[in-house]
Amino acid sequence: QVHLVESGGGLVQAGGSLRLSCTSSGLPLDKFEDVAMGWFRQAPGKEREGVACTGFNGRDSYYAQSVKGRFTISRDNNKNTLYLQMNGLKVEDTATYYCAAMHFAGCLSSTWFKREEYVTWGQGTQVTVSS
Numbered sequence: 001q002v003h004l005v006e007s008g009g010g011l012v013q014a015g016g017s018l019r020l021s022c023t024s025s026g027l028p029l030d031k032f033e034d035v036a037m038g039w040f041r042q043a044p045g046k047e048r049e050g051v052a053c054t055g056f057n058g059r060d061s062y063y064a065q066s067v068k069g070r071f072t073i074s075r076d077n078n079k080n081t082l083y084l085q086m087n088g089l090k091v092e093d094t095a096t097y098y099c100a101a102m103h104f105a106g107c108l109s110s111t112w113f114k115r116e117e118y119v120t121w122g123q124g125t126q127v128t129v130s131s
Contacts, residue, residue, distance in 0.1 A: 002123065003027050004099050009125030020125060022082040024097030028118055031105060033077035036102040038118060041095035041127075048098070050113030052084065055106040062112045067093075086110045088128045093113050095125040 004027075008020040020039070024032040038053040054061045054075035061073050072085040082099050100118035111117050 001025075001028075003120050004101065004122035004127060005120045006093050006097060006099050008124040009097060009127045011130065012089055013126045014089060014091055014129055014131050016129070017085070017087045018089065018098075018127060020084040020086065020097055022084075022122055023081035024080040024082075026080075027101050029119060030079040030101070032101070035098070036104055036107045036112075037073075037075060037082045037100070038100050038107070038112060039073060039082075040098045040100060040115070041093075042098070042117075042124075043092075045093040046095075050115075051097070051120060052110035054082075060107060062107050062109060064113065064116050071119070086127070090125075091129050094129045096126060098122050098124045 006022045036055045039051040039052050040048050042048040048131045054073045058075045070088040074083045099122045100121040103119045
C-alpha cells in the first residue's frame with residue numbers, strides 16, 4: 001500500500017519554479033496532522049539528502065543551506081498534503097524528490113535531515129533543471 005504520493009515534478013529551465021505536492025492516503029502509524037514531514041532529494045550517484053522539514057502544524061521549518069531562501073515547505077492538514085515551493089531553480093537541484101513522514105510531531109535542528117528519523121516514504125518525483 002502506498003501511503004505517500006508525490007507529484008508536480010518535471011522539466012524546467014534554470015531560474016524557473018515548480019511546486020511539489022505530497023498527498024497522504026493514510027499513514028500506517030500516525031495521522032498526517034500529528035507528525036512532522038520532510039522533503040529529501042537524491043541525484044544520480046549521490047546520497048539522499050534532506051531538503052526541508054516542517055512540524056505537525058507547519059509553524060516550524062528547517063532547510064538545507066543549499067535551498068534556503070529559494071524553497072518553501074508548507075502543509076495543508078485538511079487536505080493531508082505537504083508542499084515544496086521551489087523558486088530560482090538551479091541545475092544542481094536536479095534530483096528525484098521524496099516526501100517522508102516522521103513518527104514525531106516536530107523537527108529537531110540536529111536531526112531533521114537524517115533519513116533514519118523518518119518512518120514512511122513516498123516513491124519520488126523527478127525534477128530536472130536545464131541550463
